[in-house]
Amino acid sequence: MKILFATSEAHPLIKTGGLADVSGALPRALHDAGHDVRLLLPAYAPLLRKAGAVIARSELMLDGARVRVLETRLPGSALVVWLIDHPLFSEREGNPYMSPSGHPWHDNPERFTLFCRAAARIATDQAMLGWRPDIVHANDWQTGLIPPLLSLEHNPPPSLFTLHNMAYQGVFDRSTFERLRLPWALWHDRGVEFWNNLSFLKGGIAYSRFITTVSPSYAREIQTPAFGYGLDGLLRERQADVVGILNGIDEQEWNPATDPYLPTGYTPESLDTKPRLKALLQAEMGLPVDEAPLLVGLIGRMVEQKGIDLVLEALNHILYLPIQVVALGSGERRFEDAFRALALAYPDRIAVRIGYDEGLAHRIEAGADTFLMPSRFEPCGLNQMYSLRYGTPPIVHRVGGLADTVIHASDENLAKGTANGIVIDNADTLAVGWAIGEALHLYRDRPDHWRAMQRAGMQQPFSWAESAGRYVALYKRMLG
Ligand code: ADP
Ligand code: GLC
Secondary structure, X not given: OEEEEEOOOEOOOEOOOHHHHHHHHHHHHHHHOOOEEEEEEEOOHHHHHHOOOOEEEEEEEEOXXXXXXXXXXXXOOOOEEEEEEOHHHHOOOOOOOEOOOOOEOOOHHHHHHHHHHHHHHHHOOOOOOOOOOOEEEEEOHHHOOHHHHHHOOOOOOOEEEEEOOOOOOXXXXXXXXXXXXXOHHHOOOOOOEEOOEEEHHHHHHHOOOEEEEOOHHHHHHOOOHHHHOOOHHHHHHOHHHEEEOOOOOOOOOOOOOOOOOOOOOOOHHHHHHHHHHHHHHHHHOOOOOOOOXXXXXXXXXXXXXXXXXXXXXXXXXXXXXXXXXXXXXXXXXXXXXHHHHHHHHOOOOEEEEEOOOHHHHHHHHHHOOEEEEOOOOOOOOOHHHHHHHOOOOEEEEOOHHHHHHOOEOOHHHHHHOOOOEEEEOOOOHHHHHHHHHHHHHHHXXXXXXXXXXXXXXXXXXXXXXXXXXXXXXXXXXXXX
């Protein structure tokens, strides 16, 4: 099958979060399964610097804008990547979505409309590339206009739209719709119109044959008002076409036995190595080197979704316990500042690194005793899967992909040997504090159980091959 996979980020070329991990790994898994995949991305300035050799393949005129299609390969693989090259992308430094002040780029609607217009041309072989996909696979709001634009073409390939996070919708006012000169045929309540606004996300949902999301639980949750952001009604109507497929993880990149970011590897049989990595992490973060306290790790975007405020508040109450915390992330200023202040107040207990650091993320997954991720909502979540694989039992809230991957250390599950982490039923301060205490208790007083939990997580299957197979089954139904 020929698949055009359109996305706004893909590891290792450009990454702000889990979408990049998925967009780097899933197309490769499809390619490895014998499919002809083209990964389509905007040619952002930082991406162009990371890409290897790049050649110009063709040129398009899109609503007056001249756009080039560049070709490269995903680093470390044979996967073909096509890049949409325009100054809106190639002459813009920094984060793909946000200015340094933390606000969305003012011209994001223009930028991603341009990207979607280019994708629709390519998908209908109007870009002189000599290649026509059987399937278009679009991801998140930045690609949401591709299915609607395709619907206006003669005999278009069918679209599948994956929702990685409904919290980001690409909603702009009506005058933006007019300014973008999008076809009026799309402006109706079954189209891109959402309460008299333009919604990229709704467009992707409304015009795709299948809507997938990244875990079975999230697929159910988004059909309820609490998680649907006003689109739950539309999703309920499309119930039969909404499918949850759990993300895999890149098992080479995230392999504790061979991880190049670690001074030494380990397996379920050599977990005795882990305390050494804990000591190195403590030293790297400037904490006292000591095996006794429970070392709690945390990595991620510092935003409300991730329950950062709950963590900060809970820590204020439980620092009488023998615990240490290492945190890595960036996001909202107020959370970054609060974490910095807490680390200043308790330098022996809490260490924080604000910023993005791939290597440190690996060393935290390996060196921490437990990984804290009490997200309020979590479409899939990758970090809890990385921590399972690294023998670092996670503490999570029973929601979305967290609920689908972590099995609570209840007496029953411990007895059965299935427990692999701590699961709380409420995203609140009390529950977070309780869970950290529970992890400490198991780690310190029930080491056999703790070891069994570590091993259970490390042996869980997370390969992309199986998830990719589920996407292929949907692609086949789209063609059949
Ligand atoms: P989300 O996509 O909602 O941010 P995920 O858990 O799906 O959450 O994926 C987050 C990805 O981004 C993981 O690969 C994680 O390791 C990485 N990540 C997030 N913040 C940082 C950071 N500050 N430094 C390094 N990696 C980070
Ligand atoms: C989003 C979600 C996260 C998911 C990732 C990849 O960023 O917040 O839960 O793992 O996409 O699908």
